[in-house]
Amino acid sequence: MNAVPDPPPRPAARARRVSLLLFALVLAALTWALQRGHLVVEDRWKPWTPLRVDDPPNLLTPLKLRRLTHDAALCRSVLATTGFRYDAVPDRVTGPGCGFENAVRIRATGAAIGSPFSLSCRAAVSLALWERHSLQPEAQARLGQPVVRIEHFGSYTCRNVYGRPDARRSRHATADAFDVAGFVLADGRRIRVRGGWNGDSAEAQFLHAVHRGACRWFDTVLGPDYNAAHADHLHLDRGRFGLCR
Template sequence: MRLVFLLALLALTVAAAVYGVRSGMIDVPPDWNPWEQLDVNAEPNFLTRYKLDRLSERAEQCQQVLATTDIEYQRLDNRVTGPACGFFNAVRVERTTSRVGKPFSLSCRTAVSLALWERHVLDPAAQRHFGQKVATLEHFGSYSCRNVYGRAQATRSQHANAEALDVAGFVLEDGRRIRVLKDWEEDGASGAFLREIRTGACRFFDGVLSPNYNAAHRDHFHFDRGPYRVCR
């Protein structure tokens, strides 16, 4: 009976605390309040991933968060483009913190993940390794109505729903070019930079694939918001 009483008391205490936080009666900093909207510019903590995942089911809230980032974009209409292919709550990205060359389409939640990665991983790593910013993000595209690896019998790729982006390399402010294909195994700053930003991407994306995964990714990073967590 004593154990039952203690468990009941604990449950009541937790319920009261939750009510207090949600109602505003208990003052909790926004970054540590699980019911507050995600702040892309705030230092990530253990609640960041929870808040990011929550945007998957909240289309308008996702758009509100995306509007606070440095990404320049145009909202896209929802549409089906083929069997199990199309856009939902997606945007056309025209610029991030860097130039992107040809604009690309991403779901809102994947675009928010990209903004988090640039803000908290890519930009700090470029400053740390090279003392300058990334001027251009080079990519192989995002949306493509196709199966995984283009195989006829495979499942649909995350690219088929604008949930993935393939990043090939970067151009720094001084014009120096860093490419996954030629610099991944490099022992100096370029290789260390690429390996750091790959690992850092795992904090904000579900699928992160690099040359360590297989030969198909020897020349790019694949970042996606998908059903499986993998960091290779």
């Protein structure tokens, strides 16, 4: 009995194969050119190079930031380039679902912060990116001067969401969250989330802009428009969920 020959590939399947082959050839050519030095690419455009907080962000920045979650040593080396003043703190467990690993106690960012606070390394790098690429540029563009002090409600605390006994653990319980209450500008002007969020003033526009900017670097960002519990602060955290409200 004669075997029935396989039908020829459909045009769409043939096109996919050709596209994959061309992609593989282009990738191989680019790799060869990079290795031989015939093609020069800035480190910030190389997926395998570490994140640099001062580099202008690009499509690879979120990927490099995410990598720090699973590489404690790399995260610490990146944090060391931020200019933050901080001390390493030992890993600890303070209760069921509470505690932190690879965290630091921050004494100052690029601005003064008042009371020091503990934050996981990955959240601290996100804070540095936000300050460098959103907070300070928006302050200069909208208010004509830098932020010299960040006012906050702290970071680590062993508690559930909203302090409810039947809720899941808050990201504050793992030092992955930070609550921003307001800012002080170089001329001494104080801008608070409570009382400054609503309206069309330059200060309100600034607060909304830095809230939006934080959504680039943190997984969850919550402000006064989310609910009454956040009427007086911006909640910034690194975690499993993605929410910008």
